[in-house]
Amino acid sequence: xxxxxxxxxxxxxxxxxxxxxxxxxxxxxxxxxxxxxxxxxxxxxxxxxxxxxxxxxxxxxxxxxxxxxxxxxxxxxxxxxxxxxxxxxxxxxxxxxxxxxxxxxxxxxxxxxxxxxxxxxxxxxxxxxxxxxxxxxxxxxxxxxxxxxxxxxxxxxxxxxxxxxxxxxxxxxxxxxxxxxxxxxxxxxxxxxxxxxxxxxxxxxxxxxxxxxxxxxxxxxxxxxxxxxxxxxxxxxxxxxxxx
Amino acid sequence: xxxxxxxxxxxxxxxxxxxxxxxxxxxxxxxxxxxxxxxxxxxxxxxxxxxxxxxxxxxxxxxxxxxxxxxxxxxxxxxxxxxxxxxxxxxxxxxxxxxxxxxxxxxxxxxxxxxxxxxxxxxxxxxxxxxxxxxxxxxxxxxxxxxxxxxxxxxxxxxxxxxxxxxxxxxxxxxxxxxxxxxxxxxxxxxxxxxxxxxxxxxxxxxxxxxxxxxxxxxxxxxxxxxxxxxxxxxxxxxxxxxxxxxxxxxxxxxxxxxxxxxxxxxxxxxxxxxxxxxxxxxxxxxxxxxxxxxxxxxxxxxxxxxxxxxxxxxxxxxxxxxxxxxxxxxxxxxxxxxxxxxxxxxxxxxxxxxxxxxxxxxxxxxxxxxxxxxxxxxxxxxxxxxxxxxxxxxxxxxxxxxxxxxxxxxxxxxxxxxxxxxxxxxxxxxxxxxxxxxxxxxxxxxxxxxxxxxxxxxxxxxxxxxxxxxxxxxxxxxxxxxxxxxx
Ligand code: SF4
Ligand code: FES
Numbered sequence: 001x002x003x004x005x006x007x008x009x010x011x012x013x014x015x016x017x018x019x020x021x022x023x024x025x026x027x028x029x030x031x032x033x034x035x036x037x038x039x040x041x042x043x044x045x046x047x048x049x050x051x052x053x054x055x056x057x058x059x060x061x062x063x064x065x066x067x068x069x070x071x072x073x074x075x076x077x078x079x080x081x082x083x084x085x086x087x088x089x090x091x092x093x094x095x096x097x098x099x100x101x102x103x104x105x106x107x108x109x110x111x112x113x114x115x116x117x118x119x120x121x122x123x124x125x126x127x128x129x130x131x132x133x134x135x136x137x138x139x140x141x142x143x144x145x146x147x148x149x150x151x152x153x154x155x156x157x158x159x160x161x162x163x164x165x166x167x168x169x170x171x172x173x174x175x176x177x178x179x180x181x182x183x184x185x186x187x188x189x190x191x192x193x194x195x196x197x198x199x200x201x202x203x204x205x206x207x208x209x210x211x212x213x214x215x216x217x218x219x220x221x222x223x224x225x226x227x228x229x230x231x232x233x234x235x236x237x238x239x240x241x242x243x244x
Numbered sequence: 245x246x247x248x249x250x251x252x253x254x255x256x257x258x259x260x261x262x263x264x265x266x267x268x269x270x271x272x273x274x275x276x277x278x279x280x281x282x283x284x285x286x287x288x289x290x291x292x293x294x295x296x297x298x299x300x301x302x303x304x305x306x307x308x309x310x311x312x313x314x315x316x317x318x319x320x321x322x323x324x325x326x327x328x329x330x331x332x333x334x335x336x337x338x339x340x341x342x343x344x345x346x347x348x349x350x351x352x353x354x355x356x357x358x359x360x361x362x363x364x365x366x367x368x369x370x371x372x373x374x375x376x377x378x379x380x381x382x383x384x385x386x387x388x389x390x391x392x393x394x395x396x397x398x399x400x401x402x403x404x405x406x407x408x409x410x411x412x413x414x415x416x417x418x419x420x421x422x423x424x425x426x427x428x429x430x431x432x433x434x435x436x437x438x439x440x441x442x443x444x445x446x447x448x449x450x451x452x453x454x455x456x457x458x459x460x461x462x463x464x465x466x467x468x469x470x471x472x473x474x475x476x477x478x479x480x481x482x483x484x485x486x487x488x489x490x491x492x493x494x495x496x497x498x499x500x501x502x503x504x505x506x507x508x509x510x511x512x513x514x515x516x517x518x519x520x521x522x523x524x525x526x527x528x529x530x531x532x533x534x535x536x537x538x539x540x541x542x543x544x545x546x547x548x549x550x551x552x553x554x555x556x557x558x559x560x561x562x563x564x565x566x567x568x569x570x571x572x573x574x575x576x577x578x579x580x581x582x583x584x585x586x587x588x589x590x591x592x593x594x595x596x597x598x599x600x601x602x603x604x605x606x607x608x609x610x611x612x613x614x615x616x617x618x619x620x621x622x623x624x625x626x627x628x629x630x631x632x633x634x635x636x637x638x639x640x641x642x643x644x645x646x647x648x649x650x651x652x653x654x655x656x657x658x659x660x661x662x663x664x665x666x667x668x669x670x671x672x673x674x675x676x677x678x679x680x681x682x683x684x685x686x687x688x689x690x691x692x693x694x695x696x697x698x699x700x701x702x703x704x705x706x707x708x709x710x711x712x713x714x715x716x717x718x719x720x721x722x723x724x725x726x727x728x729x730x731x732x
Contacts, residue, residue, distance in 0.1 A: 103420060104312040136303060138645040144305055212646055213336075215307040217616070219423065219431035220416025 010074040012056075017070070025065035025076055026054055035231035036078050037087050037116055039094075039205055040153035041066040045162065048154050051094075053087050053116065088120045096127045097176070099134065099148035100206075106215030107207030109223030113151060115230035130176075137182065139190035142212050143201055150180045150208040160200035168194045180208070248669040250527075251277050251286035260681060274668060274689055276676065284677045287669045289693065291530045291657070298651045306332055306642045307426055309651075313638070314420045316655075321420050322356035322411055323631035323656075326493070327638040330627030332426035334514075335642055337619025344612035345428035350493045351604045352414035352423055353629070354597040357492060358448075359407025360632035361549075361594040364697045365455060366400025369587055373462055377691045378684025396458070399451045403594070406448050410601060413437050428616035438605050445602045449563070452595040456567050459588045463579060471575060474583040474667040474674070474692040477502045479535060479545035480555050481520075481659065483630050486510065488557030490568075490596065492630040499535055499545065500555055502581060507535055513628040516637055522654070532662050533654060544662035547634030548696060549589035554580045561603070564596035583667045583695040590697070631656050633697050657698045667692040 009016045012029055019028035024047060029036050040051040049067040056065045057077040065078070077083070094100075094113060102108045137145040152171055160168040168189075172181040184191035194200070201209055220226065224233060251257060257277035277286035297316055301309060310328040314321035326349055333341065341349070371384045374393060383391070390397035408418045413433060415421025423429050433441075463470045479502055483495035496510035497519060511519055522531035523540050534543030545551070554572070559565040571579055571588055579585035604610060627638045634656035641649040671692040676685055 103315065104308055106308060106311075136647075138303075138305065138647045144646075212305065213307055215305065216311055216422045216425050217430050220421060222431075 007072055010070050010072065010076060012076045013079050019070035023070050025056065025058070025068050025070050028070045029065065029078075036065050037084075037119060037230075038066060039112060039116060039151060040155065042155055042158075042203065045155060045158040045203075048158070051090070051151070051153060053090055055083065055086065057083065084120060087116075088122050089126070091117050091120055091122050092124075092126045094151050095122075095125045096129045097132070098151065099131060101148075105149065105207045106210065107149070109220065109226055110218070111207055111225075112205035112230065113149075115225040115233075118225070119230050134179070137189045138212075139188040140192075140194060140212075141190070142196035143189060143194060144210045144212050145180070145182070145189050146208050146210065147180055148208075149206045151206055152178055152180065153205060155203045155205065156180075156200040156209055159203045160194070160198065163199040166193055166198065166200070168192045168198075168200060248284065248287045248672065249665070254286060257285050260686075274693070276672060276689075278676075282676070282678050282680060284672045287665070287672045288527060289661075289665045289668050290528055291661070291698070298653060301648050301651055303647050305646050306335060306640065306648055307646075309640065309648060310424055310426070311420070311422050313653075316653075320356060320360055320632055322352055322415065323629055323636050324638070325415070325421070325424055326353055327627040327629045327631070327636045328640075329424040329426060330494075330629060331625040331638045331640050332627070334625030334627075335622050335640065336426045337621055338427035338617045339619060340617070341428055342612065342614040342617060343609040344432050344614055345616065347604055347607060347609050348414055348429045348432060349424055351433070351601060351610065352411060353493050354600045354604070355407045355410025355414065357407070357597040357632050358452075358594055358601065359404045359411065360697075361590050361597070362400055362403035362407060362455075364632075365459075365587065365591060365594070366397065366403070368697070369694055370396065370400070372687070372691050372694070373459070373587065377688050378682070381683055381687075384687075399454070403448060403451055403455075406444060407597075410441065413441065425616065427618050430615065432612055432615065433605075433610040435611055438610060442602070442605050445598070445605065449595070449598040449602065452591070452598040453563060456588075456591040456595050459591050460567075460570065460574075463574060463584075463588060467575060467578075470584045471578040471582050472674070474671040474695070475581055476663075476666050476670050477581050478663055478666065479507065479538065479543065480551035481535070481545040481547050482552045482555055482635055483513075483628060484510070484556050485560075490552055490556035490559045490564075490593075492552070492593070492597075494629075497628070497635075498555055507537060513637070514626045516626060516628065516639075516654075520654070522658075528661075530658055530661050533659055534662070544666075545659070546663040547656055547659040548586060549593050549632075549634075550580070550586045551634065552630060553589040553592055559592070559596050561596050561599035563599055564592050567592045567595060583692050586695045586697070633657060634659050657696075660696050660698065664693055664696050664698060667695070 008020065009018050012034060015034065017028050017032050017034065026036055026038065026041055027043065030043065036054050036056065038051070038054040040048045041054060047066045049064045052064060054065040055062055057080070058068060059075055095117070100113065102114055105111070108114060134147040136147060154171060157169045157171065160166050167183055170181050170183055171178055173179050181187065182189050182192055196211055201211060254277055257279055260276040260278060261273060273290045275288050275290065276284060278284060301312060304312065309332060310325050313324040313328045316324050329349070367386045370389050371386060374389060375384050386397065411421065412418045415423035416431070423431060479499060481497065481499045483491060484498045485491035485495045497513050497516065498509045499507040499519070501507060508519060519536055520533050521536050522533045524531055532544065534540050535545060536543065553568055559568045571592060579588055624641045629636050636656050637654040639652040643649050668689055671688050675688045679685065
């Protein structure tokens with residue numbers, strides 16, 4: 001293989017990837033149409049680096065591709081068996097830490113957690129389910145908060161704070177007790193100024209934040225990931241179609 | 245009612261347990277108490293009913309329910325899907341669905357009837373009917389049928405498959421789809437899909453007609469056995485259309501006393517609890533519903549194919565209607581109170597489903613674009629449908645936040661609880677009383693239960709078919725005999 005050497009390129013799984021100054025590995029890869037599995041990353045928001053699904057090997061050292069900046073000449077590996085095995089285990093942990101019951105979940109087919117699990121060939125949860133007791137908040141007239149499905153990616157936190165300018169969500173507690181909290185005196189969604197049109201409502205990668213009364217209106221077969229692996233589905237901010 | 249529900253002096257009797265009942269869906273158990281001369285003193289059918297589901301969905305958003313309730317049952321999920329949707333239509337204020345939505349749901353339902361009835365008749369019932377109730381247990385199963393009657397077995401498989409295809413096209417998946425939503429449906433059927441499904445429908449109708457002929461001829465050829473086997477009179481309950489026609493999707497409740505006398509008619513099922521109550525008995529987990537007006541002793545009833553075909557004034561498709569007339573006329577109405585008459589009525593319904601599917605597929609409304617209606621919100625709704633096994637009632641209350649507050653489900657098999665007990669008692673008297681037990685004799689008990697096609701998984705919320713084990717236990721509890729066999 002001929003490897004082009006340019007000033008602003010790096011190597012990702014043998015491919016030459018151009019980047020612009022300041023871009024992360026994830027951003028440069030996405031712009032070039034190359035998929036790196038991720039959950040807490042979203043091109044419109046500041047990187048968070050918490051899910052670790054996007055971990056790659058950068059010159060032999062492991063790092064999150066969503067937070068590490070691209071640098072000229074670096075050699076990055078992503079699609080290796082070992083990294084994908086780690087990603088699978090991380091995804092399995094996310095499944096057992098929450099209560100993810102895909103067959104009756106309205107986000108099924110449009111859910112990034114489910115789609116990533118399919119992409120990584122996750123066939124079983126492997127680990128013992130925690131079955132945590134988490135509550136649902138149905139108090140808001142138009143938005144449902146289903147904490148059983150929250151993976152604590154903080155995308156809603158970032159969207160509400162940085163785009164909607166409202167600061168409706170936050171993460172409270174520590175470690176395994178961490179949970180999504182709502183910034184109102186009562187702790188209820190109804191007592192915030194959240195609106196159904198807020199960016200925070202549509203950004204959730206799982207079925208934890210939902211527009212009420214819209215569940216199951218898209219038939220099976222026409223959902224986002226029914227016919228396409230998540231690696232083939234373009235996301236906002238992508239500059240070229242994915243090669244996959 | 246037979247007087248075998250509770251023996252007078254149970255302590256001195258031997259106990260026979262048939263558990264689990266095989267070739268029915270789910271988990272059931274029959275216990276028989278015999279004295280030293282093998283005289284039958286007590287017969288009970290137990291179904292382990294677990295009412296976890298009603299609790300489980302409390303607090304869930306209502307629009308999730310039609311999808312979630314399908315987990316009750318892997319055999320007739322569509323029935324639960326539709327019964328829940330019908331209840332939720334009222335909650336979202338959809339008094340009248342669009343023609344496309346109603347016809348898509350009806351099509352889905354007929355697909356379900358076709359696949360469920362075919363599965364039951366060919367896979368579960370035909371081994372008994374074709375080989376005899378005490379034929380060699382090694383061949384008395386679907387594999388045996390396939391060896392001796394390969395064409396019958398093949399058509400059975402393909403009939404079921406066609407029903408599943410209808411479900412896939414209307415619900416999105418063969419099992420546990422999402423097609424029906426509160427207030428309507430989420431898809432229509434394209435013309436291309438209709439053309440594809442119409443391709444086979446005439447064959448499906450012809451094979452359904454053949455299936456009716458198989459069971460009809462069995463009745464004719466073995467009239468004495470088929471008429472008398474486990475026979476008893478009972479009230480009947482089911483939905484009928486406003487004009488009295490058979491309608492499996494929607495209608496008012498009709499109850500008759502089995503002799504043609506009306507108990508109530510065109511009753512609004514929103515108030516079902518004014519007509520039907522459920523009795524609890526100390527020996528069974530499953531409740532015993534009864535018609536309020538008649539009381540607990542005389543108010544129990546049959547639901548399902550036999551009740552529906554016997555009660556309706558006519559069937560609105562041509563071939564099935566001709567078969568209904570023949571069914572009712574057989575030997576002065578002898579099939580109407582025979583448990584084995586269920587098989588006959590079931591096949592008439594399968595024929596009706598096949599004809600109905602064709603009618604719907606030819607209707608351009610199926611390809612319309614108006615899928616959902618909404619109106620004024622309500623806080624409660626009842627949905628009733630005639631599921632393959634009989635009347636199925638879903639009742640929900642929601643709060644202002646769109647969460648389910650309470651749910652009550654009366655499934656078809658529960659509606660038939662007392663009737664199945666009666667059939668088992670009758671057969672025990674006819675065949676077991678005073679005789680030594682054999683596997684073949686015990687199978688007679690199961691033949692009676694199987695005629696109702698009980699979906700024990702609906703009633704128990706458990707899945708899976710299990711092997712049969714029958715134990716003969718004497719008065720002090722020691723096992724003196726054991727019969728074992730594998731599941732089919
Ligand atoms: S609610 Fe959704 S967006 Fe917010 S933290 Fe949980 S998973 Fe992420
Ligand atoms: S996507 Fe990089 S850590 Fe989550």
